[in-house]
Amino acid sequence: MGGMSESVAVRCPACGRAHLFAVPSYPCACGAPVAAPLDPGAEPSAVAHRSWDEEWVTVHCSACDRPAAWPHPELGCPCGTVLRFPVAGVRDVPHTVPPRPVRPAFRPVTIRTARDAVTAVVVYLRWLGHGQVRRADRRPPSGIGLAAPGVLAQVDPTVRPADARDVECLWLTAMTESAACVYFSLAGYGDEARARADALGVPLFVLDLTGTPQPVNGPAEAFAA
Template identity: 50%
Template sequence: MAETVPVRCPQCRREHLYIVPSYPCRCGAPVAPALLHGGIPVRVRHRVWADSWLTLRCSACGRYDEWPRPELGCPCGALLRPPLAEPSGQSPGRLSGAAFPSAVAGGEEAPGTSSPGAAGGRPDFQPVAIRTARDVVTAAALFLDWLGFERVRPVAGAHPVPGVDLRGPEVLARVDPTTSPTGPDAVETLWLHGLNESAVAVCFSLAGYTRQALGRADALGLPLFTLDLAGTPQPVNEAAHALLDTGGPR
């Protein structure tokens, strides 16, 4: 059973139950960062890529490796980093063997998304760690496939559709890999494309959404998801929760 840690957003005071992600070590044992229970999370206003990684040690084989720092998107638009049980000043590539944050390796399988869809007959979603912008698109495509949408592919060709990054016969998706929150214009553009093509429109963002984008998406009924660096999408609004409950048309 994956560890669950309560995280309270310092901006809106909403409390979330955050499932601590674990990652498969090369030896096969799952490795997870140790989080501080009751600690105050840090709000990320501007993502710095070098600060988004942790160096963790597998307690099973002793190997050090780099993994995404735990993050959580709050529905109020804040992107949060839960506090670690042991602070780390390490940046990627500095494998000095000292001052590493603690890691836990056990017999559990790596957890999938914390969505209710995993309990509705689907297997757990298996995320892909995000290290590049291409990985963000790959993670979103895998998630849509897991939801039940068929033949989801990146939009390519001589005439790409502005504001659409993934396409399937019954779904369109925008995937924002930037370090700035996604704004309302992107939400409206994606919704219009979905309306014109009679397709489900879904938006994914690595840095969360502005307050205006959240309000516009709620008014349009467009599902919004955030992606953490572990590659696990988290629902942001009611439309996203509803999509998790129903899944795709498959």
């Protein structure tokens, strides 16, 4: 099960550099830190090709045993090689996870990369009670699509403010899937995008670098509540 972070010494197979890798921890919905337990009998491997399924690993919280998918532990070497660490004791996620009656304080994930932005949104959606967050079946024109039962979310980690077309595309996709939708942008929104979102009832959130989504319109405040 996931608990406190651990550190391991590793040497890059490409350039021979030695590194001390600290496994990152993430906040469970119960508030306890969760870190993927590394497999001591397996060596890290260089990442040659990326796929969504391999980006995430299911870890159970050591405090409440709640299962959740978190980013697979990885280390980036200055030479450009990315090492992925095997995880021990991974169990399957049950189909449904019962919600907890009391919501703990939100613990954000600091955003340094586009991947961190996606993780921050996943953590936030789970905190709001939307379990089983996964990659959306349809790829949005920009950013990254996430889906949970009844909800479609778009994460835009670029430096370009979202425009009205981005909002409309998300809304149309959600309509075809009979789902609610929500937009998360790192760079904010243009005036036309905000006006269009208000007209369509699309919640808009801005991601700050601390990883805390901030609602910027009425539908977002209602979604967060």
